[in-house]
Amino acid sequence: MNQRYPRRLFTKMLVAFLLVFLLISQVIWLGFSLFVHDDSPFSKQQRSLQQVQLASLSELLTQSGPVIARSLVESWDPDVRPQVTISPSSIKAFEDQEDERGVPTIISRQVGDKAGNHYQVVLDYKGLKHFDERGHRSWHDSLHIPKPIMFFAPFLGIFFSLLLAWNMTRPIRQLREGFDKVSRGDLSVRLFPSMKRRYDELSIVAKDFDAMVERIDVLVRAREALLHDISHELRTPLARVQLAVGLARQSELNIPQSLDRIDLETERLDKMIGELLTLSRAEHEGIDIDQYFDFIALLDAILVDVRYEAQQPEVDVVAHYDSLKSVTVRGNAELIRRAIENVLRNALRYSSQGQAIVVNLEVDRDTLLLNICDSGPGVAEEKISSIFDPFVRLQSPYSGKGYGLGLAIVRKVITAHHGQVSATNRQEGGLNIAIRLPRWPE
Structure with a gap:
C-alpha cells in the first residue's frame, strides 16, 4: 500500500495545516499587539515589585529612620535590589524615568520620619539584569504564544491536521483504487455507498463515478451480446453454404x-x-450530420417507393401532412431515409390485405413528430421496450426473414440526430412508431 500510495498529498496537507495553525497564532498576536495596548506579564511583575519595595522602604523610614531602612535594603535579594539613595529633601529632587516599555527605571518619593526630618528616597533599577526582559525570554517567546498553549497546541494541531488530511485524502485513495479496478476490467466496483455520508463534492464525484461505471458496464454487456448474436446469426447461413458445397461435390x-x-x-x-x-455508423459519432435537407421532400420520395411495394399485398398508405410545406432538418438524409423505410417496411410486413398504414406529420417551431401507424397484431407489452434492441425478432406469422436489425438501426440513427423514437400499441389494434427530430430554425 505504501508503495502504491506514497502519501505525498497527505504529507503536503499535514504540513500546510500546521503552517496555517502557526500563521493564525501569529496573526492573532499581531492583532492584539496593534489594538490592545497593555503591559506584558513581565512588565506588570516589575511594576508590582517596584511598588512593594518603595512602599515598604518608605514605611520603615517613617517609623524607624534611615539606618533601619538601609538594613532593610541590605536584606533584599541582590538580583532585585536596586541602588537606594536616602538623602535630605533639601537636595534637588530626582525625576522618575521609564524605559521603552514604559517600566520605571528610577522612582523616588518624599518621606518624613517621626522626628520631623524629611528625606528623598530614590530607587535606581538601571543596573539590575533581572529587570531586563530580554534576559528572561525563552525560545517560545519569539512565537508570541503563551506557555500553556505551547504544551497543548502541538498535540492539538497535529491531531486536527491528521484528521483533516486523512478526511481529504481517503476518498481520493478510494477513487484511485476504483479507477485501478476498472482499468483491470472489474466493473462491479461502486464508491457512492461508502462515501454518500460525506455530503460534499467528493460524494457527488463518487456518484458520477458509479454512473460512469454502470454506463460502461451496460455498453460492454451490450457489445458482448451483439458479438454473440452476430456470431450466431453468421453461423447459420455459413452452415448452409457449406452444406450446399458438400452436396455439389457429391453429385454434378x-x-x-x-x-x-x-x-x-x-x-x-x-x-x-x-x-x-449501418448500425455501427449510427452508433458512433462518425455520422455526417452537417447536411441540410427538406424533410417533407424526403418523406414524399420514401412514400412513393413504399406505395409501390404495397401494391402486391394491397395495403393502403395514407399520409396526413402538407406536402407543399418545407421543413428543414440538419442531419444525414440517407440514414434518415433508411430509418423511416425500415419502420414503413415493418408496418407493411405486419399489415394484411385491405388494411392501411397511416403516416402523420406534426410540425411546430422547434421539432417535428412523425407517427407511423399500422393495423397489425401489435406487440406484447412486456416485449415492446426491447423491439429496438439488435437481433430481437418477434414470434409472429407475419415476421419475415430479417435479422432483427431494422428497428435497432432506427433508434441509433434517430438518437445520433438528437431525436427520440418510441413504440406504443394502439387501442384499435396495431403499432404506432413515433419519431421526433429537431427542426432547423428558418
Whole structure:
C-alpha cells in the first residue's frame, strides 16, 4: 500500500495545516499587539515589585529612620535590589524615568520620619539584569504564544491536521483504487455507498463515478451480446453454404441447386453485414450530420417507393401532412431515409390485405413528430421496450426473414440526430412508431 500510495498529498496537507495553525497564532498576536495596548506579564511583575519595595522602604523610614531602612535594603535579594539613595529633601529632587516599555527605571518619593526630618528616597533599577526582559525570554517567546498553549497546541494541531488530511485524502485513495479496478476490467466496483455520508463534492464525484461505471458496464454487456448474436446469426447461413458445397461435390446434378442456395445465402449475408455497418455508423459519432435537407421532400420520395411495394399485398398508405410545406432538418438524409423505410417496411410486413398504414406529420417551431401507424397484431407489452434492441425478432406469422436489425438501426440513427423514437400499441389494434427530430430554425 505504501508503495502504491506514497502519501505525498497527505504529507503536503499535514504540513500546510500546521503552517496555517502557526500563521493564525501569529496573526492573532499581531492583532492584539496593534489594538490592545497593555503591559506584558513581565512588565506588570516589575511594576508590582517596584511598588512593594518603595512602599515598604518608605514605611520603615517613617517609623524607624534611615539606618533601619538601609538594613532593610541590605536584606533584599541582590538580583532585585536596586541602588537606594536616602538623602535630605533639601537636595534637588530626582525625576522618575521609564524605559521603552514604559517600566520605571528610577522612582523616588518624599518621606518624613517621626522626628520631623524629611528625606528623598530614590530607587535606581538601571543596573539590575533581572529587570531586563530580554534576559528572561525563552525560545517560545519569539512565537508570541503563551506557555500553556505551547504544551497543548502541538498535540492539538497535529491531531486536527491528521484528521483533516486523512478526511481529504481517503476518498481520493478510494477513487484511485476504483479507477485501478476498472482499468483491470472489474466493473462491479461502486464508491457512492461508502462515501454518500460525506455530503460534499467528493460524494457527488463518487456518484458520477458509479454512473460512469454502470454506463460502461451496460455498453460492454451490450457489445458482448451483439458479438454473440452476430456470431450466431453468421453461423447459420455459413452452415448452409457449406452444406450446399458438400452436396455439389457429391453429385454434378446438385450443382445448379447448390449454386442457387449459395447465391441466396450470400445475399442474406451481404444484407446482414450491410445492416451491421449501418448500425455501427449510427452508433458512433462518425455520422455526417452537417447536411441540410427538406424533410417533407424526403418523406414524399420514401412514400412513393413504399406505395409501390404495397401494391402486391394491397395495403393502403395514407399520409396526413402538407406536402407543399418545407421543413428543414440538419442531419444525414440517407440514414434518415433508411430509418423511416425500415419502420414503413415493418408496418407493411405486419399489415394484411385491405388494411392501411397511416403516416402523420406534426410540425411546430422547434421539432417535428412523425407517427407511423399500422393495423397489425401489435406487440406484447412486456416485449415492446426491447423491439429496438439488435437481433430481437418477434414470434409472429407475419415476421419475415430479417435479422432483427431494422428497428435497432432506427433508434441509433434517430438518437445520433438528437431525436427520440418510441413504440406504443394502439387501442384499435396495431403499432404506432413515433419519431421526433429537431427542426432547423428558418
